[in-house]
Amino acid sequence: xxxxxxxxxxxxxxxxxxxxxxxxxxxxxxxxxxxxxxxxxxxxxxxxxxxxxxxxxxxxxxxxxxxxxxxxxxxxxxxxxxxxxxxxxxxxxxxxxxxxxxxxxxxxxxxxxxxxxxxxxxxxxxxxxxxxxxxxxxxxxxxxxxxxxxxxxxxxxxxxxxxxxxxxxxxxxxxxxxxxxxxxxxxxxxxxxxxxxxxxxxxxxxxxxxxxxxxxxxxxxxxxxxxxxxxxxxxxxxxxxxxxxxxxxxxxxxxxxxxxxxxxxxxxxxxxxxxxxxxxxxxxxxxxxxxxxxxxxxxxxxxxxxxxxxxxxxxxxxxxxxxxxxxxxxxxxxxxxxxxxxxxxxxxxxxxxxxxxxxxxxxxxxxxxxxxxxxxxxxxxxxxxxxxxxxxxxxxxxxxxxxxxxxxxxxxxxxxxxxxxxxxxxxxxxxxxxxxxxxxxxxxxxxxxxxxxxxxxxxxxxxxxxxxxxxxxxxxxxxxxxxxxxxxxxxxxxxxxxxxxxxxxxxxxxxxxxxxxxxxxxxxxxxxxxxxx
Amino acid sequence: xxxxxxxxxxxxxxxxxxxxxxxxxxxxxxxxxxxxxxxxxxxxxxxxxxxxxxxxxxxxxxxxxxxxxxxxxxxxxxxxxxxxxxxxxxxxxxxxxxxxxxxxxxxxxxxxxxxxxxxxxxxxxxxxxxxxxxxxxxxxxxxxxxxxxxxxxxxxxxxxxxxxxxxxxxxxxxxxxxxxxxxxxxxxxxxxxxxxxxxxxxxxxxxxxxxxxxxxxxxxxxxxxxxxxxxxxxxxxxxxxxxxxxxxxxxxxxxxxxxxxxxxxxxxxxxxxxxxxxxxxxxxxxxxxxxxxxxxxxxxxxxxxxxxxxxxxxxxxxxxxxxxxxxxxxxxxxxxxxxxxxxxxxxxxx
Numbered sequence: 001x002x003x004x005x006x007x008x009x010x011x012x013x014x015x016x017x018x019x020x021x022x023x024x025x026x027x028x029x030x031x032x033x034x035x036x037x038x039x040x041x042x043x044x045x046x047x048x049x050x051x052x053x054x055x056x057x058x059x060x061x062x063x064x065x066x067x068x069x070x071x072x073x074x075x076x077x078x079x080x081x082x083x084x085x086x087x088x089x090x091x092x093x094x095x096x097x098x099x100x101x102x103x104x105x106x107x108x109x110x111x112x113x114x115x116x117x118x119x120x121x122x123x124x125x126x127x128x129x130x131x132x133x134x135x136x137x138x139x140x141x142x143x144x145x146x147x148x149x150x151x152x153x154x155x156x157x158x159x160x161x162x163x164x165x166x167x168x169x170x171x172x173x174x175x176x177x178x179x180x181x182x183x184x185x186x187x188x189x190x191x192x193x194x195x196x197x198x199x200x201x202x203x204x205x206x207x208x209x210x211x212x213x214x215x216x217x218x219x220x221x222x223x224x225x226x227x228x229x230x231x232x233x234x235x236x237x238x239x240x241x242x243x244x245x246x247x248x249x250x251x252x253x254x255x256x257x258x259x260x261x262x263x264x265x266x267x268x269x270x271x272x273x274x275x276x277x278x279x280x281x282x283x284x285x286x287x288x289x290x291x292x293x294x295x296x297x298x299x300x301x302x303x304x305x306x307x308x309x310x311x312x313x314x315x316x317x318x319x320x321x322x323x324x325x326x327x328x329x330x331x332x333x334x335x336x337x338x339x340x341x342x343x344x345x346x347x348x349x350x351x352x353x354x355x356x357x358x359x360x361x362x363x364x365x366x367x368x369x370x371x372x373x374x375x376x377x378x379x380x381x382x383x384x385x386x387x388x389x390x391x392x393x394x395x396x397x398x399x400x401x402x403x404x405x406x407x408x409x410x411x412x413x414x415x416x417x418x419x420x421x422x423x424x425x426x427x428x429x430x431x432x433x434x435x436x437x438x439x440x441x442x443x444x445x446x447x448x449x450x451x452x453x454x455x456x457x458x459x460x461x462x463x464x465x466x467x468x469x470x471x472x473x474x475x476x477x478x479x480x481x482x483x484x485x486x487x488x489x490x491x492x493x494x495x496x497x498x499x500x501x502x503x504x505x506x507x508x509x510x511x512x513x514x515x516x517x518x519x520x521x522x523x524x525x526x527x528x529x530x531x532x533x
Numbered sequence: 534x535x536x537x538x539x540x541x542x543x544x545x546x547x548x549x550x551x552x553x554x555x556x557x558x559x560x561x562x563x564x565x566x567x568x569x570x571x572x573x574x575x576x577x578x579x580x581x582x583x584x585x586x587x588x589x590x591x592x593x594x595x596x597x598x599x600x601x602x603x604x605x606x607x608x609x610x611x612x613x614x615x616x617x618x619x620x621x622x623x624x625x626x627x628x629x630x631x632x633x634x635x636x637x638x639x640x641x642x643x644x645x646x647x648x649x650x651x652x653x654x655x656x657x658x659x660x661x662x663x664x665x666x667x668x669x670x671x672x673x674x675x676x677x678x679x680x681x682x683x684x685x686x687x688x689x690x691x692x693x694x695x696x697x698x699x700x701x702x703x704x705x706x707x708x709x710x711x712x713x714x715x716x717x718x719x720x721x722x723x724x725x726x727x728x729x730x731x732x733x734x735x736x737x738x739x740x741x742x743x744x745x746x747x748x749x750x751x752x753x754x755x756x757x758x759x760x761x762x763x764x765x766x767x768x769x770x771x772x773x774x775x776x777x778x779x780x781x782x783x784x785x786x787x788x789x790x791x792x793x794x795x796x797x798x799x800x801x802x803x804x805x806x807x808x809x810x811x812x813x814x815x816x817x818x819x820x821x822x823x824x825x826x827x828x829x830x831x832x833x834x835x836x837x838x839x840x841x842x843x844x845x846x847x848x849x850x851x852x853x854x855x856x857x858x859x860x861x862x863x864x865x866x867x868x869x870x871x872x873x874x875x876x877x878x879x880x881x882x883x
Contacts, residue, residue: 061668062660069736069803135805142733148710149693149735153633153835155806237711243694244709278576280586308696309707310714313618317611324603331599332592338566339591343583345576356571363563367556374606376613377549379705380534383696383731447534449700451731454739456658458670 015517024119027111028517029096034414035118036093037407040086041483043125047081048476050074055472057455058465071455072140077128079143083261084168085125087395090403091264092117092175095203097414099179101508101515102197104188104524109181117174124167131157142453144254147235147246151227158228162221169214176207176214183207188507190526194288197506198281201288202267205295209256209263212299217253220246244309251302259298262362262394263291265402266333269355271506272409273337276352277344278503283336290329290336297326307378316375323373330366334359349501350424354405357397357432365393368443383453386446392439397432404431404482411486412500416514417493423485430478437471535700538726539719541617542703548613552606559602617703623685623717625678631688631695631708631730633835634737634794637842638676641687645760648842649674650790651740655798658740670727673790675744678720679753685717692837696732699745707732720747735835737794771845771872777853780869784854787847795835800859807835810855817865823852824870824878845875 016022016031026032053074057064066074096114100107108114131138136155139145150158183204187196196204223246226232233239235246266287274281281287303311303319311319337359346352368390372381381387412418445464450457457465496513511519536546628639632648639646652671656662665671678684688697690708698705702718720726728743748756789798796802800811810816815823827848830838839848853869856862 061664063658068739072733072736072738140736146694146733149733153693153735237709241711243711277574278582279584282585283587283592285587286592308705309709310712313614316614316618320610320614321607324607327603328596328599332596334563335595336592338563338570339588341567341570341574343585344574345580345582346571346574347576348571356567360564360567364560367560370606371549371552371556374548374552374610376545376610376617377552379617380545380549380700380703382705383698449535449728451698451729451739453733454729456669456739459664459666459668 025115027107027115029100029108029111029114030414030515030517032108032114032118033093033096033098036089036096036121039118039122040090040093040403041486043081043085043089044479045483046129047078047086048479050078050081051472052476054078055469058457059469060466061457061459061462063456066455068455069137069140072142072453073132073138075453076139076142076145077132080128080139081125082395083143083257084165085121087261087399087403088172089121091203091206091261092172094199094264094268094403094406094410095175095179098410098508099182099200099203100186101511101519102200102506103183103186103191104507104520104526105182105186106518106521106523108178109186110178113174114178117171117178120167121171124164124171127160127167128164131160134160144250145224146250147224147227147243148237151224151235154228159225162225165221166218169218172210173214176210179203179207180211188520188523188526194285195526197267198270198284198287199264199267202263202265202291205291206260206263209260209295209298213253213256213260216249217257220249220253223249244306247306247309248303251305252299254305255302256295256298258391258394259294261399263295265358265362265399266291268402268406268409269337269358270340272351272355272405273340273359274505275409275501275503276347276349276355277341278346279340279344280505281336282339282342283332286332287336290332293329294326297322297329301326304373304375304378307375308382320373320375324370327366327370327373334363334366345503349408350419350421350428351405351409353425353428353432354401354408357428358401358405361393361397361401361435365390365398368393381446383451384446385442385450385452388452389439389442389446392442396439397435401431401435407486409501410508411489412493412496413508413511413513413515415490415493416496416512417489418496418500419485419489419493423481423488427478427481427485430481431475434471434474434478438468438475439471441467441471537703538701538722538724539703541613541719542701544613544616545703548609551609555602555606619717620715621683621685621717624682625684626687627676627678627684628687628689628713629676629697629708631690631692631697631734631741632837632842633692633735634730634741635842636676636695636697636730636741636743637691640757643757643761645757645764646841647674647760649676649744651742653740655793667727669740670729670742670744672742672744675725675746677746677748677753677756678718679750680720680723680747682750683717683719685715688714688716692835693734694732695730695734695741697728697743698731699726699728699743701726701728702745705731723747723749740794767844767846771876773872775846775849775871777857777869780850780853780871781857782850783846784850784852785858787843787851788854788858791839791843792851800855800861811859811861812864813861816855817861820852820856820866820868820870823856824848824875827852828875828878840879845872845879848872848875 057066057071134157136157139161141150183200223234227234227236233241235241235243237243270281301323304323372378408424441464445461450461498512499509534549537543626641628641630637636649649672652673653669654662657664688706688708690710695708697708704716704718706714706716724747726745730741795807796810802809828840830836849870849872
């Protein structure tokens with residue numbers, strides 16, 4: 001056996017296979033990482049186009065370009081695609097590229113599983129998007145698909161939707177198993193858990209969250225399937241079922257899910273801020289503990305999405321208190337990032353700009369989240385645009401900005417070429433201005449009483465909606481610039497050095513840019529030095 | 534946010550403002566500090582960055598500080614919550630039922646019940662007619678409540694989940710099939726208060742507003758009496774002999790108000806979810822089945838029972854209309870339905 005491996009070793013610097021089969025059959029973590037990232041990028045434009053339709057419809061009062069039915073399909077699929085098709089795959093793509101390189105491993109622990117987790121994802125979204133061309137139209141019951149609107153009253157395509165969600169869940173579970181196995185077994189000698197880079201830590205915890213809640217989501221959609229086709233009454237009041245049960249199950253999945261979409265962002269931003277502050281991250285241990293406690297708390301706060309369903313007061317108070325607790329670890333993180341910048345030597349390249357914007361705007365999203373936690377006040381906020389403003393603040397200038405920051409930060413490492421700094425900064429400023437123009441007025445329009453998910457609205461909401469729409473169009477266009485910057489770097493970029501950034505720490509920066517197809521075939525030995533960073 | 538028109542709404546508004554200003558202060562401090570860092574510590578020649586990477590005492594201090602602020606917020610929030618969650622019986626109890634896409638109000642003590650439909654015309658929604666001040670916030674029959682009385686709402690739904698929200702009362706309660714949720718209000722000022730459904734409930738979720746008229750006690754009594762008189766009058770109308778043209782004219786009105794949303798003006802529907810009526814075998818040739826559908830609704834579909842929503846005259850008229858319109862009379866048996874037949878159907882069921 002060893003003789004065979006030895007024999008192979010002589011020509012082991014073979015590159016990737018040629019043609020389409022390279023991508024179809026690949027088990028290489030870098031290729032799969034790229035596949036995930038490009039997939040997410042494409043889905044960003046599809047989901048973004050849907051957002052543009054929504055904002056065009058809401059530009060002025062009155063029916064504009066689409067019917068209320070199609071509007072609901074847009075709202076639903078925009079949400080599903082952005083959550084399951086953009087943010088999550090992008091983080092998995094980053095995990096694939098970075099985790100092996102950051103812990104000094106040659107690849108992910110389960111490369112074939114890795115290939116499968118990616119390739120079933122386009123299949124799932126193919127199924128979901130195909131429903132637009134089927135009789136009855138695409139799912140139209142919101143990304144939260146509350147029963148019985150999504151069961152007894154759903155279009156016939158709901159079955160395809162259920163199938164798609166099952167596949168996405170399988171993909172996420174397999175991806176998480178891979179991440180956990182890799183991190184726990186394949187770290188370079190000397191890299192103890194508390195010396196791991198924060199991005200790796202954030203993904204380790206995220207992966208556990210995914211494994212815990214994805215089966216719950218699968219259970220929810222399976223119950224829907226049974227209700228629709230096999231005559232059960234899980235959520236059917238007429239048959240003795242309980243529509244509120246659906247919401248409990250959904251949000252027991254859904255709340256950890258929203259942290260799945262933010263924890264890896266914490267890891268990314270920590271790396272970028274320390275690099276461009278030229279100073280080690282402040283409070284590494286408390287950062288790790290904060291991520292872990294946010295993850296644990298995420299399991300006991302779900303019913304704050306349901307303050308108006310008629311819970312007993314003890315329930316309302318419990319979920320109010322537990323939700324407020326999350327502010328503590330989150331506040332710790334924000335203060336730690338600021339303390340990392342304190343007395344640093346700051347420069348403001350594009351990744352740093354996005355990371356700073358992340359901290360600032362995520363803080364706004366966090367504070368509006370704290371307001372929403374106050375149960376009696378939530379009776380006025382619930383299901384209004386105030387909520388829409390809140391979760392877009394944590395997901396767009398939150399999760400999405402962190403992903404964009406990560407792309408700018410590691411793109412020179414991945415491709416070996418530098419992006420155009422001027423264009424990158426232009427992209428940042430356009431995005432920063434337009435993202436606030438889009439989502440900040442939503443707070444006001446929500447407090448003024450505009451419900452979410454409506455295709456038309458009363459006259460008093462008209463002015464703000466027009467501002468929001470203009471901001472949204474600008475933000476949408478700005479992301480085309482992002483695509484341009486990425487492509488320009490790949491095809492016309494200047495050669496990047498291995499170190500890329502003056503202050504960057506960590507194993508991935510010890511490799512060439514771009515790294516060889518297979519890296520760390522012999523693990524680096526860290527017994528002597530520090531690896532965290 | 535609206536300050537609201539009664540004590541609990543105002544208290545919630547006050548709580549909201551308190552929390553809001555705390556958040557604004559924290560946000561300003563954090564963002565301000567950030568701007569300071571960005572300006573003060575930008576890279577300069579000859580200045581080396583510090584290399585400290587933790588400070589346990591400082592970290593513990595701010596963790597405790599956060600906890601203290603949160604406790605400060607939780608105390609007023611808890612007292613307000615307990616006040617808002619008062620489940621006592623009301624002087625007046627009103628059962629509110631959400632339907633796709635209208636509200637039904639039933640005065641429990643007075644046995645009066647009616648439906649409240651959006652009044653805004655399709656033309657206004659399609660930008661053909663001008664939009665008025667209360668565009669999308671106006672209904673044909675508002676909920677009428679007396680001032681200075683404790684009014685308790687019992688909220689449920691007939692099909693999917695809806696949510697009944699009137700911002701001025703700070704009442705938002707989900708209407709869930711199979712559950713009855715309660716909420717209450719006490720209004721001092723007569724006036725008209727408007728709200729909307731706040732839980733996605735299907736295609737026309739954005740088109741089921743809530744209008745509550747708070748009136749003096751005597752006006753309220755007149756309103757209830759008026760509703761009762763109308764009920765008696767309708768019974769008389771059912772017995773009257775009707776001409777086809779009369780029924781057709783009433784039927785067209787009823788159709789435009791209650792049916793167009795799904796079955797469309799031209800009767801073509803939006804298949805497969807909302808079937809076409811024009812050219813439909815049932816509408817053309819199966820009068821009995823058509824009556825049954827209107828009276829009972831269709832299980833597992835958006836089509837609900839109209840037995841309670843419309844009067845016998847209106848049901849007969851709208852059936853007559855659909856059987857005569859869109860060329861259905863030429864293609865089918867052309868039979869009409871008179872109000873007496875609907876009444877008989879109801880009586881046979883008993």
